[in-house]
Amino acid sequence: MFAKLQLKALLLYCFVLMTQVVLAQSKTVTGKVTDDKGAPVVGASVLVKGTKVGTTTDAQGSFKLSAPASASSVEISFVGFAAQTVSIPATGDITVSLAPDNTTLTDVVVVGYGTARKKDLTGSVGSVTEKNFNKGVFTAPDQLIQGKVAGVQVLGNSGQPGAATTVRIRGNSAVTGTGQPLYVIDGVPLDGRSARPAVNAQNIGNTPVTNPLNFINTNDIASIDVLKDASATAIYGSRAAYGVVMVTTKKGESGPPKLYVSASTGFSKLLKKIDVLNADEYRGALKSYGLNYGDYGSSVDAMDAITRTAWNQNFTVGASGGNENARYRVTLGYQNQDGILRKSGLKKYSANLNSGFKFLNNKRLGVDINILVNQINETIAPVSNDAGATGSLIGHALQWNPTQALKIGDSLNILAGDIVNPLGMSEAYNDHSVVNTVLASISPYYKITNDLEYRILASANYSSGVRRTSIQSWINLNDVKGKGWAGYANNELLTKQFTQTLSYNKKISSSFNLNAVIGYEYQSFSNKGASITASGFQSYPGLDYTDYLQGSNPGNRNISSFNDPVTELKSYFGRVTLNWKDRFIVTGTLRSDGSTKFGGDNKTGYFPSFAGAWNITNEDFLKGNSFVNLLKLRVGWGKTGNQEFPSGASQKTYNITSGGLSQAQNANSSLKWQSDRQTNIGVDFGLLKNRIYGTVDYFDKLTTDLLFPTDAVQPAPPGTVVTWRNIDGNVSNKGVEATVNGDIISNKNLLWTLGVNATFIKNVVNGLAAPISTGSLSGQGLSETRVEQMANGHPMNVFYTRHYLGLDKDGQAMYEDNGNTFYYVGSPIPTTILGLSTSVNYKKFALIVNMNGAFGHKIYNNTINAYLPAPNLGSRNIEKSIITTTPKESLSNPITSSSRYIEDGNYMKLANVTLSYNLGNLGKSLKNATIYVTGQNLAVFTKYKGFDPEVNTDKTYNNVPSAGIEYTPYPSSRTFNVGINFSLQ
Numbered sequence: 001m002f003a004k005l006q007l008k009a010l011l012l013y014c015f016v017l018m019t020q021v022v023l024a025q026s027k028t029v030t031g032k033v034t035d036d037k038g039a040p041v042v043g044a045s046v047l048v049k050g051t052k053v054g055t056t057t058d059a060q061g062s063f064k065l066s067a068p069a070s071a072s073s074v075e076i077s078f079v080g081f082a083a084q085t086v087s088i089p090a091t092g093d094i095t096v097s098l099a100p101d102n103t104t105l106t107d108v109v110v111v112g113y114g115t116a117r118k119k120d121l122t123g124s125v126g127s128v129t130e131k132n133f134n135k136g137v138f139t140a141p142d143q144l145i146q147g148k149v150a151g152v153q154v155l156g157n158s159g160q161p162g163a164a165t166t167v168r169i170r171g172n173s174a175v176t177g178t179g180q181p182l183y184v185i186d187g188v189p190l191d192g193r194s195a196r197p198a199v200n201a202q203n204i205g206n207t208p209v210t211n212p213l214n215f216i217n218t219n220d221i222a223s224i225d226v227l228k229d230a231s232a233t234a235i236y237g238s239r240a241a242y243g244v245v246m247v248t249t250k251k252g253e254s255g256p257p258k259l260y261v262s263a264s265t266g267f268s269k270l271l272k273k274i275d276v277l278n279a280d281e282y283r284g285a286l287k288s289y290g291l292n293y294g295d296y297g298s299s300v301d302a303m304d305a306i307t308r309t310a311w312n313q314n315f316t317v318g319a320s321g322g323n324e325n326a327r328y329r330v331t332l333g334y335q336n337q338d339g340i341l342r343k344s345g346l347k348k349y350s351a352n353l354n355s356g357f358k359f360l361n362n363k364r365l366g367v368d369i370n371i372l373v374n375q376i377n378e379t380i381a382p383v384s385n386d387a388g389a390t391g392s393l394i395g396h397a398l399q400w401n402p403t404q405a406l407k408i409g410d411s412l413n414i415l416a417g418d419i420v421n422p423l424g425m426s427e428a429y430n431d432h433s434v435v436n437t438v439l440a441s442i443s444p445y446y447k448i449t450n451d452l453e454y455r456i457l458a459s460a461n462y463s464s465g466v467r468r469t470s471i472q473s474w475i476n477l478n479d480v481k482g483k484g485w486a487g488y489a490n491n492e493l494l495t496k497q498f499t500q501t502l503s504y505n506k507k508i509s510s511s512f513n514l515n516a517v518i519g520y521e522y523q524s525f526s527n528k529g530a531s532i533t534a535s536g537f538q539s540y541p542g543l544d545y546t547d548y549l550q551g552s553n554p555g556n557r558n559i560s561s562f563n564d565p566v567t568e569l570k571s572y573f574g575r576v577t578l579n580w581k582d583r584f585i586v587t588g589t590l591r592s593d594g595s596t597k598f599g600g601d602n603k604t605g606y607f608p609s610f611a612g613a614w615n616i617t618n619e620d621f622l623k624g625n626s627f628v629n630l631l632k633l634r635v636g637w638g639k640t641g642n643q644e645f646p647s648g649a650s651q652k653t654y655n656i657t658s659g660g661l662s663q664a665q666n667a668n669s670s671l672k673w674q675s676d677r678q679t680n681i682g683v684d685f686g687l688l689k690n691r692i693y694g695t696v697d698y699f700d701k702l703t704t705d706l707l708f709p710t711d712a713v714q715p716a717p718p719g720t721v722v723t724w725r726n727i728d729g730n731v732s733n734k735g736v737e738a739t740v741n742g743d744i745i746s747n748k749n750l751l752w753t754l755g756v757n758a759t760f761i762k763n764v765v766n767g768l769a770a771p772i773s774t775g776s777l778s779g780q781g782l783s784e785t786r787v788e789q790m791a792n793g794h795p796m797n798v799f800y801t802r803h804y805l806g807l808d809k810d811g812q813a814m815y816e817d818n819g820n821t822f823y824y825v826g827s828p829i830p831t832t833i834l835g836l837s838t839s840v841n842y843k844k845f846a847l848i849v850n851m852n853g854a855f856g857h858k859i860y861n862n863t864i865n866a867y868l869p870a871p872n873l874g875s876r877n878i879e880k881s882i883i884t885t886t887p888k889e890s891l892s893n894p895i896t897s898s899s900r901y902i903e904d905g906n907y908m909k910l911a912n913v914t915l916s917y918n919l920g921n922l923g924k925s926l927k928n929a930t931i932y933v934t935g936q937n938l939a940v941f942t943k944y945k946g947f948d949p950e951v952n953t954d955k956t957y958n959n960v961p962s963a964g965i966e967y968t969p970y971p972s973s974r975t976f977n978v979g980i981n982f983s984l985q
Helices: 002-024 141-145 230-239 279-288 302-306 393-399 422-428 862-867 880-884
Strands: 026-034 045-048 054-056 062-068 073-077 084-087 094-097 108-111 114-117 125-129 152-156 165-169 182-185 221-227 244-249 255-270 310-323 326-338 345-359 365-379 429-447 452-471 485-507 512-535 558-563 567-580 584-595 604-615 628-642 653-657 660-665 674-687 692-704 706-710 723-727 730-746 750-766 772-776 786-790 798-801 804-807 813-815 832-842 845-855 858-861 902-904 907-922 926-942 973-984
Touching: 026 045, 026 073, 045 062, 054 062, 084 094, 108 125, 108 221, 108 244, 141 152, 141 165, 141 221, 141 244, 182 230, 230 244, 230 567, 230 584, 230 604, 230 628, 230 674, 255 926, 279 880, 302 393, 302 422, 310 973, 393 422, 393 862, 422 429, 584 628, 628 692, 858 862
Parallel strands: 026 094, 182 244
Antiparallel strands: 026 062, 045 054, 045 073, 073 084, 108 114, 125 221, 152 165, 221 244, 255 310, 255 973, 310 326, 326 345, 345 365, 365 429, 429 452, 452 485, 485 512, 512 558, 512 567, 567 584, 584 604, 604 628, 628 674, 653 660, 674 692, 692 730, 706 723, 730 750, 750 832, 772 786, 786 798, 804 813, 832 845, 845 907, 858 902, 907 926, 926 973
């Protein structure tokens, strides 16, 4: 018994001794972390240097941990602040004040597969943050940067809510396809197409396409970076010839949960009308021409009848929070934008979740998760790109006789013949689409060392669209009257991505820094759909024709479907940046793309770039200079590509009809990407303590190996079996772009800033074997007429038509060589693009003004040409200037294309003006409240007679895009909005 007691006592003694030894080998470290204003930093990471021992700060910014006895310091870090290493004192707490890390904000831009400090850039990159976005009602991110980045032109193709835009970076070089840049959302390259089905409605035609970026809530965007030269874009290889736009969404902020609220509402009105005759002027014109018919006794404004005051609402509610090891941000959005045309508009529902987590004691393992879900409901007006003589809705309204009543009593005045009542057309046409989109990505990563990180990005982007369109049988359209017409279509798009990168960022010595990334990427793209059209319906009150397609005449049904060959892209890429003393910087990039679009003889493309920069400011002869604070010279060269041609373009393809197979396309094993080589020389500067700063770049871009679907002749006759080829010829874009920003007044209460960007560009085509026609006109007397060419020695899409010389004494049009010879008579490609932004901040008030414009180009007014000529008088309306022209134009003057309808396209637009007042913090919970009022499209300074000089109706012919043609577009609107932003904590 005594022996047992002695053994227990011995064991107890050993345990106490061991505990004392352990305690003697560790020590308790406590402290508090605050920001530069003394507020506690919640969730800051505290790590004992050289160990895996760590913790995070609590709600008071305090921490407590047990450190090894040998520990001498701790490392403290938090997102948005500069990390600090602090010595552990012998006694007492550690008190640390973290300073903001400005390099994580405005001094960092997003580039391909990573970020870079602005001072490390060797390429040309334009960056716009949320603070400087355009203000107002927008459905897609490309609209946020209109007029904001030198070298970038953004055109609204249509006034329909949600309509697509045309974005050109450093000129136009697309002989086929859209010429649009590659968009990358949080590291995920997009397909560039929308799943909304196209509909060619009976006797109306194709409506403008929707914007494929509509699925993004613009309130979720933190910054947009535009990669312009080949040095910046080459890492995206065969898809980067037209530039790359990097969109970065907002991320979660560490700290207590915060609720963010953004709400706005307002209205829109028609921006401008085309000058047509009112009822009294029309009667006077009839009398002037001696016509005793055409006056029906009424007085109507058909454009007023189909337009309205359009209301909009936009709400976003978001929440974010977490700590250094687990952060989240979730938002819900709702946008409801009525169109200024009756029965048109857009509703958008969006949800976005992004989160980031770190694991293990050393926090080297992490994962980022992003999920974006969106539904867009569109109601689409019957406004067509290619309507024939009977016109679409705008054509109907413009040519409606203003003395003819739109209604007789409560009934629509439906005329005999082919004059269509625009109010009746609006009532008879129904067009709805629903597009659902999910973009999801997961990106796990592991920091092998402090300098070496391995990351995986897996993503899927799925979009499905359904569209129902119908035209009632009582409207007087050919093949619709007495029959009705309906179309139903669905499309599906799916993009899958798997990317692996290994990145290394190491300060090799006090003078030398190495930043490198290598990676592998696989992407696949699929696109399929089906549609049915039908006519010959019996009417069932309360039902739309698309509700009972089976009730149509069986002989009038057409069914079609498609499933494009799946496109696969397999790539290897790498980039190395060497920085010596922040004086000399060299960047090299190489990407290898293997695409199933390419022919068998060209399975892989290689896309290199090289660039260097000299930071002259850091040279001894400029150090301490009080006038020059930044002077940096950049030079770069690179090669990129464009594979914007149909999936399976290098293969033999067939159409399947009820009659069997018919060949649609020949194979071409030598087909390859379109090549783009670019040289860039740039200067970044800052003067007078950086109160004046900016960039100037010269670029020289040459596009070769042009992609074109052709056979022996062009244009190819209908039914021709085409072959996609790389044809001879090249497109050159050379120019200078400059951005200058400055603080005009800067003191305690008043800050006035001004920013101007300008681009001067020369576009020319050379080396083609023969001109390529495009720019199809539409409307009465203009069928099968084309007014544009790709021709050697001229800009792209140069106008090619008769040279109008005026009217002779009999009121007949005169043309050079009697109209038998066509001439090159102007270019739709601007030679100068301007953007201007200014802001005035006085105490809590802020005024922001943004303008943009384009100069040195022409516009073809197909609207006036087709729908408002003199021969209309007596049955339809005419353009007002006809009755003031001397000599008086003859009513027998033929309708034809000519330079008469080519107008000066120069314009400067007061794009948006915002006046805001910062209410600040209201009480303990409501923070950073701001109220504002915004006006969009307030004024347009131009001589152009159409709705809006910022126009680009799609008048493509044989896959060749057009430019600068207006044809009865959905008109632009002027918008006024009021809103409020605040957060709750």
